[in-house]
Amino acid sequence: MPDQIILHHFEESPFSEKIRVIFGIKAIPWRSAVISRIMPRPDLMPLTGGYRRTPVMQIGADIYCDTQVIMRELEARFPTPTLFPRGNxxxxxxxxxxxxxxxxxxxxxxxxxxxxxxxxxxxxxxxxxxxxxxxxxxxxxxxxxxxxxxxxxxxxxxxxxxxxxxxxxxxxxxxxxxxxxxxxxxxxxxxxxxxxxxxxxxxxxxxxxxxxxLGHGARSEMSSGEALAIARDARPRTAPADDPHDPNGRKPGDRVSVTPDDYGRVAVSGEIVSLSARHIAIRRHDEVAGEVVVHFPRAGFVAAPA
Ligand SMILES: N[C@@H](CCC(=O)N[C@@H](CS)C(=O)NCC(=O)O)C(=O)O
Missing domain, CATH: 1.20.1050.10 (Glutathione S-transferase Yfyf (Class Pi); Chain A, domain 2)
Structure with missing residues (x-):
């Protein structure tokens, strides 16, 4: 089932708790892939290309790194109830x-x-x-x-x-x-x-x-090995999208590396599929996971030519 929402997380992780609470608010059914609190995470790295922070969300072969892009994707897919009840x-x-x-x-x-x-x-x-x-x-x-x-x-x-x-x-x-x-x-x-x-x-x-x-929505467990197999058997679904306002003229097809600007500064490289002021999605090929598209936010991340 390629549309399953899979969260790679660990129980003690406060950033993961944000997402679990959103699952609760929106009553979302999700698959929990519990990862180790410390490295190594051998089933997750083929998906992220080295990004090592927690949580990571996976939908088929689309991989969402950082709670900003995870939340945006959840709000887009499950708009009711909204996370913005009074606007703002x-x-x-x-x-x-x-x-x-x-x-x-x-x-x-x-x-x-x-x-x-x-x-x-x-x-x-x-x-x-x-x-x-x-x-x-x-x-x-x-x-x-x-x-x-x-x-x-x-x-x-x-x-x-x-x-x-x-x-x-x-x-x-x-x-x-x-x-x-x-x-x-x-x-x-x-x-x-x-x-x-x-x-x-x-x-x-x-x-x-x-x-x-509010709870955590409908959670059911899955191993990270199963999650990796789902990515391997799926194709990324992200549609190409240009950003005419990109201040550096970046466009789909460009090769970039994307790196957090605070900690866990591992650069993930790939080819831009879609970008905006809010996100950048890059295609990578991994020997184990196959073709994946990895999504990052723009705020707090450095995108540079690879
Ligand atoms: N900006 C990231 C921060 C995530 C973060 O710092 N998570 C902590 C755990 S709660 C972390 O990555 N710790 C190191 C690790 O899990 O490898 C986000 O919003 O997802």
Whole structure:
């Protein structure tokens, strides 16, 4: 069944939780391919061409890297209920630059600084390779007082938004909620005593409980080997599309490499199939997976001639 929505993810992954919550909001049936929390991921790399962040969504031989393009594809395929119940779509997308960067780094530091010597050595080594820098748990532990201050400041913004008694940030559960929820979920799902910080914010706590109650849609498991076989037996379905406004004159057929601009900076190379201000989709051929089209967002990614 080439149209199955397959999510390559792991349970503890906060970015994956965003997508799982969207499955819940939209009541989407999906296949869960659980991957290891650390590399190697031998069944996934043939699909992504080396992109190693989590989650990745697969629909047949189309591979979606990064939650931005995953969310767009889900909204396009399952428009009801919308992720933008009161409009404000541009602002909702832009919120990710708050939640996925400064708020996320703050929460990562708080989580790992508090877990400290409970963080496995293999995980630290893996995340050092991911970042190309030391994953310095001792420094994170030393920074906990500042991280608590920062985390509190972020929570205060959410509490402020909810202060008129609304249940959701934008009328009904939507993308703004999903973004803002990620780090609250992440902090709460680790034994780091975050309830003390949340005690000051009863509206955030009740709102996070409401989001949790939405569930994760209809999930059924699949191995990543099965997912790889589905890609191998499918053909990519992405239609070619030009972008007359591309500021660098890029066009379908050009060879490019696409690389995250923050961490996990592995370049994935291929031939452009379709592009816009929102996405770039490139065709690659893999010995195991066959022909795949890999989709990336533009914000936060560097596209360069390959
Ligand atoms: N911008 C990416 C960020 C994804 C991300 O950083 N995910 C974390 C896990 S929640 C990650 O990739 N960790 C390293 C790994 O899984 O290899 C997105 O929106 O999908």
């Amino acid at each position: 779509a541009g602002l909702s997308w832009a919120l990710a630059m708050w939640t996925d960067r400064s708020f996320f780094q703050n929460t990562v530091n708080l989580v790992f600084g508090t877990l400290a010597d409970r963080v496995p050595k293999e995980f630290i080594e893996d995340r050092e390779r991911l970042r190309g820098a030391k994953f310095d748990v001792a420094a994170m532990t030393a920074a906990i007082p500042q991280m608590r201050d920062q985390f509190r400041a972020h929570l205060d913004w959410i509490e402020t938004e909810l202060s008129d008694g609304r249940d959701w940030l934008a009328g009904a559960p939507g993308l703004a909620d999903v973004h803002a929820y990620m780090n609250v979920w992440y902090a709460r799902s680790n034994p780091i005593g975050v309830d003390q910080l949340l005690a000051e914010f009863p509206r955030v706590t009740a709102w996070a409980d409401r989001l949790r109650a």
